[in-house]
Amino acid sequence: MGYHQKPQYLSKTLEQDLLLPRVLVLRSPSVPSFFFSKSHLQAHFHLVDPLDSPEPTHSFLSRHAASVLALLCVASTRVSSETLSLLPSLKLVVASSAGLDHIDLGECRRRGITVTSAGQVFTEDVADFAVGLLIDVLRRVSASDGCVRARLWAEKRPFPLGVKLGGNRVGIVGLGRIGSEVAKRLIDFGCSIAYCSRKEKPSVPYPYYSTVSELATNSDVLILCCSLTKETHHIINKGVMEALGKEGVIINIGRGALIDEKELVKFLQQGQILGAGLDVYENEPHVSQELFAMENVVLAPHAAVYTLESFAALQELVVGNLKAFFSNKPLLTPAQLE
Amino acid sequence: MENHQERSDHRSQDLPQVLVIKPPPVLTLFEDKFISSKFQLLKAWESTLPLDQFLTNYAGSVRAVLCSGASPITADIIRLLPSLQLVITASAGVNHIDLTECRRLGIAVTNAAGVFSDDGADAAVGLLIDVLRKVSAADRYVRNGLWPVKGDYALGSKLGGKRVGVVGLGGFGSAVAKRLEAFGCTVLYNSRTQKPSVPYPFYSTVLELAADSDSLIICCGLTAETRHMINREVLLALGKQGVIVNIARGAIINEKEMVECLVRGEIGGAGLDVFENEPNVPEELFGLDNVVLSPHRVVFTPESFVAASELVVGNLEAFFSNKPLLSPVIYE
Numbered sequence: 001m002g003y004h005q006k007p008q009y010l011s012k013t014l015e016q017d018l019l020l021p022r023v024l025v026l027r028s029p030s031v032p033s034f035f036f037s038k039s040h041l042q043a044h045f046h047l048v049d050p051l052d053s054p055e056p057t058h059s060f061l062s063r064h065a066a067s068v069l070a071l072l073c074v075a076s077t078r079v080s081s082e083t084l085s086l087l088p089s090l091k092l093v094v095a096s097s098a099g100l101d102h103i104d105l106g107e108c109r110r111r112g113i114t115v116t117s118a119g120q121v122f123t124e125d126v127a128d129f130a131v132g133l134l135i136d137v138l139r140r141v142s143a144s145d146g147c148v149r150a151r152l153w154a155e156k157r158p159f160p161l162g163v164k165l166g167g168n169r170v171g172i173v174g175l176g177r178i179g180s181e182v183a184k185r186l187i188d189f190g191c192s193i194a195y196c197s198r199k200e201k202p203s204v205p206y207p208y209y210s211t212v213s214e215l216a217t218n219s220d221v222l223i224l225c226c227s228l229t230k231e232t233h234h235i236i237n238k239g240v241m242e243a244l245g246k247e248g249v250i251i252n253i254g255r256g257a258l259i260d261e262k263e264l265v266k267f268l269q270q271g272q273i274l275g276a277g278l279d280v281y282e283n284e285p286h287v288s289q290e291l292f293a294m295e296n297v298v299l300a301p302h303a304a305v306y307t308l309e310s311f312a313a314l315q316e317l318v319v320g321n322l323k324a325f326f327s328n329k330p331l332l333t334p335a336q337l338e
Numbered sequence: 339m340e341n342h343q344e345r346s347d348h349r350s351q352d353l354p355q356v357l358v359i360k361p362p363p364v365l366t367l368f369e370d371k372f373i374s375s376k377f378q379l380l381k382a383w384e385s386t387l388p389l390d391q392f393l394t395n396y397a398g399s400v401r402a403v404l405c406s407g408a409s410p411i412t413a414d415i416i417r418l419l420p421s422l423q424l425v426i427t428a429s430a431g432v433n434h435i436d437l438t439e440c441r442r443l444g445i446a447v448t449n450a451a452g453v454f455s456d457d458g459a460d461a462a463v464g465l466l467i468d469v470l471r472k473v474s475a476a477d478r479y480v481r482n483g484l485w486p487v488k489g490d491y492a493l494g495s496k497l498g499g500k501r502v503g504v505v506g507l508g509g510f511g512s513a514v515a516k517r518l519e520a521f522g523c524t525v526l527y528n529s530r531t532q533k534p535s536v537p538y539p540f541y542s543t544v545l546e547l548a549a550d551s552d553s554l555i556i557c558c559g560l561t562a563e564t565r566h567m568i569n570r571e572v573l574l575a576l577g578k579q580g581v582i583v584n585i586a587r588g589a590i591i592n593e594k595e596m597v598e599c600l601v602r603g604e605i606g607g608a609g610l611d612v613f614e615n616e617p618n619v620p621e622e623l624f625g626l627d628n629v630v631l632s633p634h635r636v637v638f639t640p641e642s643f644v645a646a647s648e649l650v651v652g653n654l655e656a657f658f659s660n661k662p663l664l665s666p667v668i669y670e
Contacts, residue, residue: 032490125471128497128521132473135464139636142474148631149624153617161367164639165460188520189460285485292481299480300473301491307471309496 020046021326023094024065024087027051027074034306035075035096037315044319061086070094070325072318073103081107092325096318098122098178098305099255100335101228109337116321119333120177121313122305127181129304130223130253131189133277136298137249138163143295163274166190171219173212173235174226174254175201182223194218197226212236216243221251228255236260241267248273253304256281265290268297279304354658355380356426357397357419359389362406363638364428364647371647376658377402393418402426402657404650410434416443424657428646430454430510431587432667433560447667448653452509453645454637458585459513461636462555463521465583465609466502468630470495470553475627495579495606498522503551505544505568506558506586507533514555526551529558544568548575553583560587570595573605585611585637597622600629611636 023045027036041047048064050057061083070092073079079093081104093103093115100117108115136142139162147153168191172179175195183193183206194207196215201208209215212235216222222244226232236250236259244250250273252259261282267273268291275296281287284302291297320332353375358365359382365372372379380400385392393415402424405411411425413436422445425435430451440447468474471494479491502518504511504527515525515538525538528547532540541547544567548554554576558564568582568591576582582605584591593614599605600623607628613619616634623629652664 030489034493124498124522125496128467129471129473132464132467132471135460136468136473136477139461139464141464141468141630141632141636142477144633144635145474145631146478148619148633151624153619153633161638161640161643162636164457164641166456167641185517185520188517190456285489287480287485298473298477300476301480301485303472303476303491303494306491306493307496308493309499311493 017046020044021070021322022046022048022068023322024061024068024071025049025051025074026071026077026079026083028077031075031077034311035314036072037311040315041072041319041322045322058086070322072096072322076102079103084108084111084113092116092322092331094318094321095335096314098126099227101255105335105337114325114331115335115337116331116333117335118314119317121317122310123177123181125307125310126178126225126253126304127185129279129300130178130182130225130251130277131185133251133253133279133298133300134186134221134223134249135165137251137275137277137296138165140295142298168192168220169194169218170221170223171195171209171215172206173215173222173224173258174232175204175206176225176227178253179223179225180204182225191221212240213243216240216248219244220247221249224250224252224254224258226254226258228257233257234260236264238263238267241273244273246272246274249275249277251277253279256284261288268294353378354402355397355400356654357382357393357400357403358405359383359403359409359415360406362404362408362428364643364650365404367640368643368647371644372651374651374655376655379404390414390418402654404428404654405435407431407434410436411440412436413439416440416445424448424653424663426650426653428650430458431559433587433589437667437669441669446657446663448650448663448665449667450646450649451665453649454642455509455513457639457642458510458637459517461611461632462514462557462583462585462609463517465585465611465630465632465636466553466555466581467497469581469583469607469609469628470497470500472627474630478627500524500552501526501550503527503541503547503554504538505547505554505556505590507536507538508557510586511555511557512536514557545572545575548572548580551576552579553581556582556584556586556590558586558590560589564590566590566592568592568596570599573599576605578604579606581605581607581609583609585632588613588616593620600626 025047050060053060065087067089069089072094075097084107090113093113095117098118166189170186170191170193172183172195175197196209196212265288277298279300280302324331354377356377357380382392397419399421400419401421404426416439425447427449432449435447476491498521500523502523502525504515507527507529518525527538528541528544597620609630611632612634656663
């Protein structure tokens, strides 16, 4: 199941191209291609791309991007205040990832630059992936698959029993759209839901805890669905993991730095928590080596959004936001800048 | 060492014996649950005698047998148990019991249908997510150190919007369907008979179901009719993007044909907890990243095993008290 892009060979003239609105594209070379559908965008916009030039980005921007109004930030390419300072005319940053922590939102706010997010294009896929990771950890799906492939089935019978999913108290850290979708799914698996969030949400039927520690004390599973900010950095620390306890499971589909990864490794090594399903890490793509040997851990390569469908929806959304901007229409997914 | 003989001599002659040829996993793990004032276990596997001789010598008055997939109740076995009136299995499946012969002789059969429905449904949906979203394949990728070297892993396929064909809509199939709906899947089904109270579209053959589905989840029992029901024709109808999940019985799928389809890329992937000749798994599957392999245990949890053991004991105690059985298998 691969992702195939049919190139659109456009027969627009140079004049036609120059009449198209200019959009600056910022992407680091390591960003996977599925985040950036060049031909799709070129049908509507004239792309200004520093990677097309041998010039260093800094001088390229100074020379070519002074009048650019819109910037497409591909995946988690950093948009720092330094970069923004080279773009005096900038009015819009279009993000194309679920998180926004790689963009200097404070500086955007100060400058009156609007930022659009990826809206809901990734929400369901991330929620599905979180549930998949949880079932995998509890029922040791990946670990067993490894045993079977190593031809150990006949030798290792009987295997240890898995953990039942229903009846688990699931604590959602951050009950935004993703957290809500995770909750909705797990209810149908017989789990009970509680959450903590910056503020309590009165319309929500689940019990609220004002601190992650209290949530952890009352949960069997913690699922991290919040964004990474100064406040949430290492929010899952030694104290929280102790509160979660030996039978506890942590699923992280947020950002690696939400968890003190060194502490997590220690807790797992000492059997002080039951297991973990991780899609994100503090130093991607490097994963703490100690985790590789653990059967009660499932490791994913930051792939919770990775479906053909979500990327197709992303491209439409990106083009939609840019078109709305250039026709002075309401943006599709403006982000709240705090 | 014939210690079972000595034990049964010293034991109260009042307690009827329940024959166990080989212990089901439930008994191995939760033996303390099987202690009862109404019966005692006659453990054939502890004897060094060949089975038929053991049965002839010691099981002549045995009225009940607790069996499992590892110790099927065939017509030959039944012939050696002249007093047999009840066959109990701790599993949902009854394909290892000669039901025709039991029916002919008026032997009742009980199973543990129902206690595995929720855990089975969790497992089936978990396997579907794993195949569509490449969870295990990506885990291998990370553990092999490939992420920093080769970059991001491949795109998977979204669950929401998928048309999922449930084959068999009993307790297990219904539990699967309910969970799939939470992911935004469209549920379709095939069953022996249409169920009027059910909101999902019914397809009268598995072939038609496959043709209209993106994924198939096998939720039915293994019978003469369902053996090799999923064959090359059905799999080709499912198609190149199609995914099949089987946690029911291996022989419902023609394994040889499925392996060929997988190797040739004629279907998109498979999540398998059961195989035709466990614990043997076709070698060709080990090289495929779009297949998730599970050693017939993804359904099991301590809770379902405890519930199964309680059901077995409940059925036995009812039987020996001449009360109605809790979970009799109704013959069709």
